[in-house]
Amino acid sequence: MKIYDSLTGEKNILSSKKVNIYCCGPTVYNYIHIGNARPVILVDILIRYLKSRGVEVNYLQNITDVDDKIIKKAIEQNLTENEISSLYTEAYIKDLKSLNIIMPTKLIPISQKLPEMLDFIEKLVETGDAYVVDGDVYFDIKKWFKIYGELSGRKVDELIAGERIEIDLKKHDPLDFVIWKKTDAGIKWKSKFGEGRPGWHTECSVLIDEYFNHETIDIHAGGIDLKFPHHENERIQFIAYNQQEIAKNWMHNGHVTLEDEKMSKSLGNTVLVKDFILNYGSNLLRWFFLTSQYRQPLNVSENIINQGEKFFEKIENLRKKVLNALLSNEQFVDVEMNNLIIKEFNDQMDNDINTALVLTIIDRVIKEINKEITNQQETQWIGKFKSLEHIFATLGFMELLNVKFTDEDQGLFKAWKSALQKKDFATADNLRQQLVRKKLV
Numbered sequence: 001m002k003i004y005d006s007l008t009g010e011k012n013i014l015s016s017k018k019v020n021i022y023c024c025g026p027t028v029y030n031y032i033h034i035g036n037a038r039p040v041i042l043v044d045i046l047i048r049y050l051k052s053r054g055v056e057v058n059y060l061q062n063i064t065d066v067d068d069k070i071i072k073k074a075i076e077q078n079l080t081e082n083e084i085s086s087l088y089t090e091a092y093i094k095d096l097k098s099l100n101i102i103m104p105t106k107l108i109p110i111s112q113k114l115p116e117m118l119d120f121i122e123k124l125v126e127t128g129d130a131y132v133v134d135g136d137v138y139f140d141i142k143k144w145f146k147i148y149g150e151l152s153g154r155k156v157d158e159l160i161a162g163e164r165i166e167i168d169l170k171k172h173d174p175l176d177f178v179i180w181k182k183t184d185a186g187i188k189w190k191s192k193f194g195e196g197r198p199g200w201h202t203e204c205s206v207l208i209d210e211y212f213n214h215e216t217i218d219i220h221a222g223g224i225d226l227k228f229p230h231h232e233n234e235r236i237q238f239i240a241y242n243q244q245e246i247a248k249n250w251m252h253n254g255h256v257t258l259e260d261e262k263m264s265k266s267l268g269n270t271v272l273v274k275d276f277i278l279n280y281g282s283n284l285l286r287w288f289f290l291t292s293q294y295r296q297p298l299n300v301s302e303n304i305i306n307q308g309e310k311f312f313e314k315i316e317n318l319r320k321k322v323l324n325a326l327l328s329n330e331q332f333v334d335v336e337m338n339n340l341i342i343k344e345f346n347d348q349m350d351n352d353i354n355t356a357l358v359l360t361i362i363d364r365v366i367k368e369i370n371k372e373i374t375n376q377q378e379t380q381w382i383g384k385f386k387s388l389e390h391i392f393a394t395l396g397f398m399e400l401l402n403v404k405f406t407d408e409d410q411g412l413f414k415a416w417k418s419a420l421q422k423k424d425f426a427t428a429d430n431l432r433q434q435l436v437r438k439k440l441v
């Protein structure tokens with residue numbers, strides 16, 4: 001398959017049978033909003049697709065459970081940092097489950113990897129890639145001027161001018177960033193530099209380095225907002241430490257916006273995942289992300305939610321029609337999935353996960369099945385229906401198109417039809433109500 005790489009701006013071929021993926025996880029000081037769900041669902045769809053093509057996936061995600069924002073929240077709520085981070089880590093995992101996310105192969109709270117972080121930082125100091133000033137440790141960017149900025153596509157002087165980087169007299173260069181932070185507030189660890197905490201950019205580099213055995217991973221995912229400085233800094237540290245790239249492909253998703261403004265905790269314009277699911281269900285959120293190319297911004301609005309609801313009505317109508325056809329018949333010929341449809345689907349997924357076009361395939365196939373059921377073209381529609389089931393499972397929808405039933409259900413259905421034929425409407429009504437309760441009609 002081809003994946004767009006934000007570093008080179010080109011679509012690279014991903015042909016390996018074993019794929020290592022990392023996606024920056026949440027800072028656990030609040031519930032996640034639907035913007036935060038976009039990278040997670042994107043990676044989930046990618047993983048499900050790769051697995052459907054026989055690829056083995058090793059997927060790591062971090063939990064940032066040490067951070068200034070957590071300390072601030074703990075002070076505000078008169079709780080310990082650990083209480084705050086545990087509460088929101090649990091909430092995050094609960095959200096992942098409600099979103100039908102395949103859990104990462106490993107989910108690591110960064111607080112568990114302090115010795116590894118310190119080893120990493122100490123080595124960077126030894127090699128002259130970092131320097132210590134009064135208990136803080138900074139990454140020294142000057143050796144890396146040639147490649148620093150490549151990911152965000154900006155030259156070093158543009159970065160200095162554009163980012164209004166705070167003047168810090170301790171730094172040798174304005175672009176140097178802290179990798180170990182001296183602190184007297186909040187959780188801290190002892191180190192040879194004094195008591196402190198690791199910097200956020202270092203946490204991801206170290207986790208990747210350790211878990212993937214110093215190897216360049218296949219895909220590094222995350223929202224576009226993390227490109228600079230977070231990913232730029234992750235990359236440069238890894239290169240300094242290992243003399244090789246951190247990732248072969250950088251996969252950045254566009255922002256979810258509300259009234260065309262980035263949804264973000266800091267701006268306070270968030271829709272929480274748990275609230276969205278309560279109101280519209282998690283399938284609708286997944287569908288919402290499928291509607292556009294993942295690199296594009298995506299605006300949430302009443303209009304798009306209405307469109308989503310119509311989409312699921314269409315699926316529900318199809319499900320009932322299929323059930324009716326299946327329940328009315330004793331036997332169906334066993335038909336394989338429709339290979340042409342699966343190929344069309346795979347082709348779009350292979351093209352940098354072109355889900356917007358996948359949705360048009362789904363729409364067309366639904367129309368065809370509806371028509372073929374009406375015309376009783378049994379062998380055709382069953383193959384198409386099976387392909388649709390495969391596509392929905394690969395996209396990670398939950399309980400969609402469920403047409404399972406027991407012999408008893410079929411007995412009930414037949415009794416209803418027979419009562420109708422005999423014009424025994426009282427019995428028919430009663431049987432129908434039972435079928436409705438079982439969602440069979």
Ligand SMILES: Nc1ncnc2c1ncn2[C@@H]1O[C@H](COP(=O)(O)OP(=O)(O)OP(=O)(O)O)[C@@H](O)[C@H]1O
Binds near residue numbers: 225262263
């Ligand atoms: N509006 C958004 N649209 C898409 N992805 C987003 C959005 N906001 C955050 N993300 C992504 O969610 C993941 C988790 O990010 P993080 O926990 O750092 O968010 P955050 O700092 O809480 O964001 P914010 O404060 O901006 O809401 C990152 O990959 C980030 O890029």
Ligand SMILES: [Zn+2]
Binds near residue numbers: 023024204230
């Ligand atoms: Zn990261």
